[in-house]
Amino acid sequence: MIAFLIICMIADPWADGSPAVEYGAGAGYGQAYYPENILGPPDPDATPAAPSFGENNLLTLGKDGSVVLEFINNSIINEPGVDFTVFENVMDTGSGYFQECAFVEVSQNGSYWIQFPWNPTTLQGLAGLMPTTGNDPTNPEISGGDQFDLEDVGLEWVRFVRLTDCGDAVEDGGLFDLDAVVAVHWSTGIQEPPVDINLSITSPFTSSFTIRTEKTGKLSCYTIDGRLTGQWQINGEPATINASALPSGVLFFTLNESLLQAVKLVK
Ligand SMILES: [Ca+2]
Numbered sequence: 001m002i003a004f005l006i007i008c009m010i011a012d013p014w015a016d017g018s019p020a021v022e023y024g025a026g027a028g029y030g031q032a033y034y035p036e037n038i039l040g041p042p043d044p045d046a047t048p049a050a051p052s053f054g055e056n057n058l059l060t061l062g063k064d065g066s067v068v069l070e071f072i073n074n075s076i077i078n079e080p081g082v083d084f085t086v087f088e089n090v091m092d093t094g095s096g097y098f099q100e101c102a103f104v105e106v107s108q109n110g111s112y113w114i115q116f117p118w119n120p121t122t123l124q125g126l127a128g129l130m131p132t133t134g135n136d137p138t139n140p141e142i143s144g145g146d147q148f149d150l151e152d153v154g155l156e157w158v159r160f161v162r163l164t165d166c167g168d169a170v171e172d173g174g175l176f177d178l179d180a181v182v183a184v185h186w187s188t189g190i191q192e193p194p195v196d197i198n199l200s201i202t203s204p205f206t207s208s209f210t211i212r213t214e215k216t217g218k219l220s221c222y223t224i225d226g227r228l229t230g231q232w233q234i235n236g237e238p239a240t241i242n243a244s245a246l247p248s249g250v251l252f253f254t255l256n257e258s259l260l261q262a263v264k265l266v267k
């Protein structure tokens with residue numbers, strides 16, 4: 001009971017650590033303040049017309065650069081609606097938003113990642129689209145920022161979020177500057193990953209994926225509504241599997257007792 005109370009006292013909705021960063025071309029801004037400048041709440045002084053700009057609040061990832069945030073004293077959990085929000089220093093110029101975008105992935109164990117699907121026309125599903133309001137960052141109705149629902153990737157909880165600068169994949173304003181990632185729905189219970197880390201599938205994939213495992217068995221693929229869409233015999237060696245017949249979106253794979261998820265992108 002005492003341990004439970006202590007955990008409740010120290011737990012918070014903010015990201016708690018950053019176990020990995022890879023800078024790309026043009027990075028540098030904010031590195032002297034990393035990781036503190038991307039942990040905790042977003043810049044409380046940010047507004048849409050005057051967004052955050054200090055190096056003590058922002059980290060520029062650089063072209064194709066990436067950073068991992070870890071939630072240590074809390075997990076982000078899936079409840080109805082938005083489960084976490086990413087804050088960048090998006091500016092409302094009066095005639096539109098100045099946007100610098102990043103891909104968003106989530107993970108339960110920090111080694112197996114699922115990317116949020118995104119729309120190349122509207123850019124919905126990326127981070128770096130919506131300004132920070134300066135209001136309560138844990139309330140998605142008033143916080144601004146880019147909001148994500150774990151329902152969209154079929155996960156009930158995650159402890160890691162990875163942001164990757166979109167580089168040349170998206171026509172945006174330039175380089176993504178991360179301010180913060182904040183849990184909206186969260187739990188103090190630290191959950192152990194159910195995924196067997198000796199089994200992995202490349203995600204996202206388009207026409208084929210690679211499965212790596214030391215096990216043998218029947219690999220089955222299901223859609224999010226439970227429809228069986230493919231089966232393959234696995235012999236314990238890394239294998240590239242033709243996935244052109246699989247539908248796009250979130251897919252579930254089972255091999256013996258292990259359950260994995262992966263995302264097939266629209267071709
Ligand atoms: Ca936390």
Ligand SMILES: [Ca+2]
Pocket residue numbers: 077078079080081082083149150151
């Ligand atoms: Ca949700």
Ligand SMILES: [Ca+2]
Pocket residue numbers: 088089090100175176177
């Ligand atoms: Ca920016």
Ligand SMILES: [Ca+2]
Pocket residue numbers: 036037038039041042043056057058178179180
């Ligand atoms: Ca910050």
